Amino acid sequence: MATFFPVGGVLVIAALLLPVSVVLGGFPAMMTLERAFPIDNRVHELSQLRARDRIRHGRMLQSSNGGGVIDFPIGGTFNPFLVGLYYTTVKLGSPPREFYVQIDTGSDVLWVGCNSCKGCPQSSGLKIQLNSFDPGSSSTASVISCSDKRCNAGSESSDSSCSPQNNQCIYTFNYGDGSGSSGYYVSDLFYLDTADGDSVTSNSSASIVFGCSTSLTGELMKPDRAVDGIFGFGQQEMSVISQLSSQGIAPKVFSHCLKGDDAGGGILVLGEIVDPNIVYTPLVPSQPHYNLNLESITVSGQKLPIDPSVFATSGSQGTIVDSGTTLAYLAEGAYNSLMDAISNAVSQYANPVVSHGIQCYSVSSSTNIFPQVSLNFAGGASMVLGPESYLIEQDSDAASTTWCIGFQKSDTHDLTILGDLVLVDKIVVYDLAGQRIGWADYDCSMSVNVSTTGTKSVNTDPRKVDSSLQNEALKLTPITIISFLMLISMLNSFW
Template sequence: MGTAFLFSVLILSAAAVAASPLALTLERAFPSNHGVDLAQLRARDNLRHRRMLQSTNYVVDFPVKGTFDPTEVGLYYTKVKLGTPPREFYVQIDTGSDVLWVSCGSCNGCPQTSGLQIQLDYFDPGSSATSSLIPCSDRRCRNGVQSSDASCSSQNNQCTYTFQYGDGSGTSGYYVSDLMHFASIFEGSLMSNSSASIVFGCSNLQTGDLTRSDRAIDGIFGFGQQGMSVISQLSLQGIAPKVFSHCLKGDSNGGGVLVLGEIVEPNIIFSPLVPSQPHYNINLQSISVNGRTLPIDPAVFGTSNNRGTIVDSGTTLAYLAEEAYNPFVNAITAAIPQTVRTVISKGNQCYLITTSSNADIFPQVSLNFAGGASLVLRPQDYLIQQNYIGEGSVWCMGFLKIPGQSVTILGDLVLKDKIFVYDLAGQRIGWANYDCSLPVNVSASAGRGRSEFVDAGELSGSISLLDGPHNHMMLMKTLVLSLFMHITLISCFVFL
């Protein structure tokens, strides 16, 4: 059988190089006088895979749970595995901050239970065989101090942090280094045992809404672009590309897709990031309602200290600069039928419509950004259905204002049901309307590189990424191509 296989390889090799005068020497990788144990073959393949991963970015996939609906969860979260042995932690997906942190033992104010029906856990550096504390002298800590994501205690040489969020909640703790385990996809295959060493926060104090149990989670996963973020750390190690994407489902079940990689979709349009900003700022230039540009001075949206437009998945609703809020609400009110009753509920503009009507009576809104990119909003992207009163339903503005501030924040209300690509290498953000329950194609590098196929929902090492007749055909093509590549390699190289 070995001789027949060798002869077949020679025939295929000859056909492939018939037009070339190159003479090739073919030798066996293993002795021919006995069978080769499967474990040896697997070990050789694993070594080859590790060599490839050291020099090649690959797609990292995270499961997505939760929903934008403030009456349900009001946040999207994912699951990360940390330490040795790995333990699972549920963390909020937050593009408005940089650092990944989780609750640790002896935490003051950390919730004990969660209304999200998830099991909360505490990270214990002492119980992980691969954990170590980060001293002030560590280069990563010094970089964190420069971006205000870290601080140092001269008493114990410990790298620490203190974060205060926009809702008044806060956390503080110290940094540790340990392994993160994740589902990675390389050449169409799920590699469930991938891991990398990262620095993350160990929270020993939480205040404000972080102490509440109704929607408590284990921590926050910051996807910002500063040096302490996981996306920056993995990119620096050459493990993941400097681009990530999400597609958040807007239905009651929630969930979606979150990957370190670029979701490839032909309808995506991009707008440049405002340079040298700590957040994901893009330049909003105007707002249109039913195609008519609102009379708002463009300077209102200019980026400066505490001004500008921020893309933030850690915010549930959306917020408009105070000077733009009244013109926006007035334009919406003027565009709907006069039969719709307007009411004020808790200071917010609401609309009472009959059951024979639906949200389609509200106008289309367009947020127009630099580069000619417009983010088109359906009524359900700027309104929240509150409740039913008799034979009518109440829809309230999901765009609010922060008194005395000129910041615009695009939260989950706007981000849902769309692909969003954060191309940090190209310093731009792209988006496209999309059904986030569908699979997506993901490139391991920005700029339409090699693509992988990623399905919505949590991935498992025991299931295929490809499903359905079309995708089975894709799998067969991949297997044929892989076989051809292996044959070509056998014919072109001498194995030791």
């Protein structure tokens, strides 16, 4: 289960992510992972991964003012041929009832299926027991009325309106792929385990507003990867992070560290992971998702000739951090320059191969011939990527190995999406209070230090971490936080 630690006004969720295969039979904590595609057609697999990401990017939540929130669930193991779904359990209501919910960094609302839900799956290919929420069976549940100010807060995250027949605040999420969820908002207890220092005390709770879905459509109806609902990690007022922060229970910050090996896993913390090597860049203000100001790209220290307007945030244009996208996608103007620079750097040592639109190279030596790529952001923060961070092995024989470039051209031409390709093996901190995102290279199988003070001010120097944050830190290791278990299911199908 997910365990929460409010320490000095700070709430931390820490999770050990274990790989689980979707197979018939029991549901053990760890099993051998299954591949999504046959091993003898790897370039074709990569093109299918790109198609999978395209579907995911098309799932745009339409807000009432015509703007959009892109639905980006957190991905699983980085191995692009093993597609994962991260989910955890939450307890709601009185008496408490447990629900499996998918982690989603792109939406804001926590919602679970209602007992009256039409289209909600009755079974799951993840081999988990699905539950539904019944407000009438919870002694602490109350339906949010149309006049409740929290109903207005819900309009930031969805199409929110009033049901005059029963005075319910109702919502609708419509996705670009034809799927959707609709229902009404309720208030009830959300159960947490609290900690003071290293001691743990359970049976704590907080009252939050969440969605009770009465109807699902499209992909959400399919049982193969069904869970009870979605746990939104967005920035708006209705997100659980924002609600707990407003009650003084949690900081408005969360962090993750996803392992880049085939086994996947990592740590997710509702709190701030601190490390002296973390660099920060500001979030673009007034955006519904996690937009950053990407200013330039350098290859082997040389700045690429990219018009800065390519990275400007406006409408559907900009740079988004998305741990739910498998690869990474560059706006057309940036992609072409990067591919040219990499090609020029390896032209004497590698034979170019293009298949299914994927740029690959056949190499008889090591990957050291490929250049270092640096993504440079506002505030002086850079994400430095060695060849191992953007190359994907396709084929190998005694004479050579074929490596493909994980960067892809964005289908929207002007949108850059930084997915798992560049986010794995890094601490990534989403500091919503300070309106910044930070990262540092890290071995995600190692322990992490979590601040118990929260962010008190924005650090203007992105190359440093406020030393005061390290005065009170909770050290978490994947070995000792078994009670913070979060399951990861490795799916045999794509989104």
